[in-house]
Amino acid sequence: MIRLCIATFIALSTPLAAQWVHYPTPGILRTPDGKPNLAAPVPRTANGKPDFSGFWEKRADKYYNNIAADLKPGDVQPWAEALYQERKKDFGKNSMEAQCLPMGPAYSTTPYRESKIIQTPTMIVILNEDLTYRQIYMDGRELEKDPNPTLMGYSVARWDGDTLVVESNGFSERTWLDVDGHPHTEDLRMTERYRRPDFGHIDVQITLDDAKAYTKPWTVAVRMDLKTDLEMLEYTCDNEKDRAHIPSNAKGSVLDLPVETLVAYAVSYNVQENGKTVIAEVTLEGSTLFWNYDGTGKQRLDPVSDTIFSLAGNSIQFVRDEPGPAKRFVMRTIEDETTGVRRK
Numbered sequence: 001m002i003r004l005c006i007a008t009f010i011a012l013s014t015p016l017a018a019q020w021v022h023y024p025t026p027g028i029l030r031t032p033d034g035k036p037n038l039a040a041p042v043p044r045t046a047n048g049k050p051d052f053s054g055f056w057e058k059r060a061d062k063y064y065n066n067i068a069a070d071l072k073p074g075d076v077q078p079w080a081e082a083l084y085q086e087r088k089k090d091f092g093k094n095s096m097e098a099q100c101l102p103m104g105p106a107y108s109t110t111p112y113r114e115s116k117i118i119q120t121p122t123m124i125v126i127l128n129e130d131l132t133y134r135q136i137y138m139d140g141r142e143l144e145k146d147p148n149p150t151l152m153g154y155s156v157a158r159w160d161g162d163t164l165v166v167e168s169n170g171f172s173e174r175t176w177l178d179v180d181g182h183p184h185t186e187d188l189r190m191t192e193r194y195r196r197p198d199f200g201h202i203d204v205q206i207t208l209d210d211a212k213a214y215t216k217p218w219t220v221a222v223r224m225d226l227k228t229d230l231e232m233l234e235y236t237c238d239n240e241k242d243r244a245h246i247p248s249n250a251k252g253s254v255l256d257l258p259v260e261t262l263v264a265y266a267v268s269y270n271v272q273e274n275g276k277t278v279i280a281e282v283t284l285e286g287s288t289l290f291w292n293y294d295g296t297g298k299q300r301l302d303p304v305s306d307t308i309f310s311l312a313g314n315s316i317q318f319v320r321d322e323p324g325p326a327k328r329f330v331m332r333t334i335e336d337e338t339t340g341v342r343r344k
Contacts, residue, residue: 038200087181
């Protein structure tokens, strides 16, 4: 069995006695039962602007897996599409994560890096748990027109009412836009619009503009959830040597399976997660299967055998009795296995 998860390369460093776990976050409103009131009003700074400070995590992984999930055929320039397909054949073995390097623009969409925002009147700093950081200048400066490219790029911000508008450029083309391998050039311009509708959430609209790699700018949406009563732990990667053991697939990672085979997998499944049941919905559009986990959005499943599919590097195997629909699936990552059972 080919294990297809980029997480192969990530080592989580968590001490046995973690520091300040369940330590109450000071200065927040709570409900009568003592839980943080995530629907409370937005906190504001001395100048009346929303305060985005806090410890945050992002939902879902649709755009982190495939930043072009909402684009149409032809929206990706031919050279960029060809490079993307080549990277998929190698299962992302040359991605920034596989090399234990900073992910650059992908930090804005990944749910696999928690972050702490520290806001001051002239600068916002975003600290990521893997020891990378962003400096977002709010002192009136403009972006350089010809920046020296870096892995994390350069960022400035301004206020549009209560929305924080962050403009970024100067990203090295070594970085990828997603784990699937969509490329960009050094002309990439990223605009993020942060809005905090209540105490516990931030809505982010991310617009990517790179005319050399894509035929038009496009926007994706990400929601951030506040984490309370605990602190961010260090997350380090020191396992990049395993890259040599990921196989390349010179023949291509995508097979052509008959529609009658795909139909058998296109059902809904119940998954037990953290004491609750969530739904994994598999649908068939034309000759392509799509995966929608817990309503987070459709993602394409690429077949690597008659029963095994790649979901941005994770392995999903369907189990069925011939004939008839699949009875269950097993998702395998380097960390664990998750089983879904067909809904009655």
